[in-house]
Amino acid sequence: MNESYKVISSSILFWFSQKKWFVYSVIISIFLLNLSTPVGLTVPAYHSLIILLLVFMLVTFEPIPFPAIALLTLVLQVVLGVAPPDVVASSFMNDAVLFVMGSLMFAIAIVHQGLDIRLAKLIIKIFGKSKRMFLAGLMTISAILSSFLGEHTVIAIMLPIGLSVIKNIDTQQADGKNAVLLTLFSIAYGTIIGSIGTPSGGARNVIMINYLQEFSNVSIDYWKWMKHAYPILIIQLVVAYFVLQFTFPSSLNNIKMRGFKKNVGKTDVKKNINHLFSCLIIIGIVSSWFAFNDIYGLGIIALAGALTFMIFGMISWEEINKNTNWGVILLFAATISLGFQINETGASSWLVLKFNELLATLPSNSMNVSWSIMAVLSGLTANFFTSSATVSLIGPMAIELHPTDISFALSSAIASGFSFLTVISSPTAMIIYSTGLVSTKMFFRVGILMFSISIIILYLMSQFYWVTL
C-alpha cells in the first residue's frame, strides 16, 4: 500500500478520533437544519435552538478549544440569520461578561499575594482547639470567602492549607484515607456551597441578575440576593458537615494542623504590608459590591479590584495575562449573546409553552411540579455542563416560566451551583479531582446525597422563607 496514503489516512483517523464529537455535533446540526421548522417557531428561533444544542454538545465533550466554540457561536448566529451582525456584537459584551473577566483577574491577583499562609494561621487560631473544629473551620471559612470572592479564588487559597495538613498521611489505611478525603471534601463543599451566597460568588449569579433586569425588568441588588441565598448556604453547610463526617469516619489522628507553622514563621515586614494592602483592597471591593453595584455594576467593580492590584505593583500584567482563562471569558460572552437571541427570537417562550403542554399531561400539574423540574434540570445540566454556561443558556427559559416571580430564576441559578455530582461541573471539583486523591466515582457517590438534600432545602426555603421576604 502506498506509504503516503497510509500516513494521510492515519492522520485523518487520529484527527477523527480526537474530534469525533465535533463531527457528530455538526452532522446532527445539519440534519436538524434540514428538517422543517416546528409549528409556532420562527426560522431564526429554530436556528437559535439548533446552535444551543450544538454549543451544549461541544462544551460537554470539548472536541475543539473553547475560543473556537465561542467564535463558532457568533458566526453561526449571523450566518443562520438568528440576528444581524450589529445585534450579535452588542449582545456580546455586558456587565456579566465584564464580571467574569474582572473576577478571574481579581482572583489571580488575590492568589498571587500568598494569603493562604496568613489565613491558615487565622483558622488555627480560631478553630484550632480540636481537629474536628479545625475541619469545620476550613469549611466555614471556605464558604464565607467563596460567597464573596468566588470559587476559583478560594479553592486556590484553601487547597494548599488542606494539603499541608494531610501531607504525610498514609492513605493505604482506611482511617488515614478517610482523614484525607474528609479534609479535601470539607474545603470543596465549603467552597461550592459558599458560591451561591452572593452575586459575586459565581458568574452564574451575575448572569441571572443581568437576564432578570433585561427580560423582566426586575432588579436584584447584592443585599436582596444575600437575603434569599445566605440562609440556604448556612443550612447546607451544617448538613454537609454531618454528611461528610458520616461518609468518611476517621479518628483524624494523622492530621497535623500546624503544617504551615514553618512557613508562617517566614513572613517578613514586606509580606505583612502586602497582605494588609491586599486585605484592604478586597474589603474595599466587597464593600463596593454591596454599596455601589446599582450604580457601577458588579463587573466594573471586579475590574477595579484587578486594576488596583496592578496600579500598586502587587501583580504584573504578564502574570494576569498568563493565568487568566481568556477562552472561558470568550465562551461566556458568546453563550450570553446566544441566551439573549434565544429570548429575543421567541425560542424561550416556545420552549416554555411546550414544557407547560407537557406538564398539562401530568396528573398533578402545579407550580410545584414545574419548579421541581426546572430546579432539578438546572442542577443536573450544570453538573454535566458547568454552572455558568448552564445559566447563560437555560436562564431565559427559567425566567420565561414565571417572568414576574423571581423565585424561579433564583432557584435555577442557585440549583446550578450545586456542583456536587461531577468533577467537570466547577473549578473546585476539577481542582480537587486533579490532586489525584479523589476519584470521579467517589465524588459522585458523596455528591448524589448532597445534591438531593440541597434541592430539598432549596424547595423548602423557596416555599416557606422566600415568601416572607
Place this chain on the structure above:
Amino acid sequence: MKILIAIGGREFSKPTLDLGMKIANSFKSSTTIAYVGKKISQFSEKDVSVVHQNLDDRELYRPGIRTLEWAYDFLISKKYIEEKDSNKFDDYLLVDEENSRMKVLLKGQQSDKIDLIMRTGEIIEQLKNEVETNKHDITIIGGGGNKGIHQKLVQFIDSSVFVVKNYSVSKKYKILLPVNDSKGSDMAIETAINFAKSYKLNVEIVSVPEGKKSIEEVEKILKKTKEKFSKNRIKTSTKLIDGPTVNSIVNYAKDDSIVILGVSPKNPIMKYFFGSKPLSIAQKCNCPVLITK
C-alpha cells in the same frame, strides 16, 4: 535506541517499569519515564494551573509528582540509578518544557540516560506527542485498564508498542515469534533477534497457514526465519500450527512467552474500525506482547 515507559498508578506500574528498564539497560538506550496526568476541563485548566503553582511555592507535591517519586525510588532500589546526597528526590525542580510537558530535574543529576517527565491531558495525544518530539523507538505500557488505549497506541503512535501484561520478574521467559511473509513480520524478526541476543532468550518461531498458502510455503517461511536466527547463534524451535490465526497463537502462547509481532499491513481505516490480527492477539494474550513498527 530510545525507549518511552508510560506509567500510571504506582503498584500496577511496577512490572511495566521493571521490564521496561531491563530492556533499556540491555540495549543501553536512553529512557523517558512518563506519567500522564488527568485531563483537565478547559473551564478549569487555568485555575488548576494556578493552584499547582501555588503548591510548588509551598513545597507541596503537585499531583503526579508522587508517582514519579515512586518511579525514582524504584530505579534506585534496583540500582538503575545511583542516589547521592546531591540528587535526592526531595530536591527536585519541575521544569516546564513546552505545553503540557514538565520534566523533573534532580539537582546534581549525573545521568542523562533517564528522564522523568509529566504530561497532562488525553493519554493517546500526549504519548503520541512525546514519541513524535523525542523520536522514541519503543513505547512500553501496562496491560491493564482500557483495552481501547492499546489499539489506539498501536494505530497512532510512530513507535513499536510493548504491552506488558502479566509480567513476573521471577519467570524465565522465551520469545514467541509468529511469522508470515509480510513486511511487518520482517521487522518483528529483526526485533526478536535483537531481544534474544541482548537477553539470551530462546525463541519459538510459529506460523499459521492463512488463506491459500500451502503447508510447504509456510514451512519455507519457518525455515528461512530459523536460518536468520542461526546466523546470530540464537537457539530456536519452529512449529506450524493449524486453525484460525488469532486463536491459534493466543492458545499457543504461554504465561512465560513474550510475543513479538509485526504491525498489520492492513489499511489504517479498516484497522481502526475492524481491528487487526496483531491487535486481537495483543488483547487476548495473557503475556507481554510487542508489536513492532
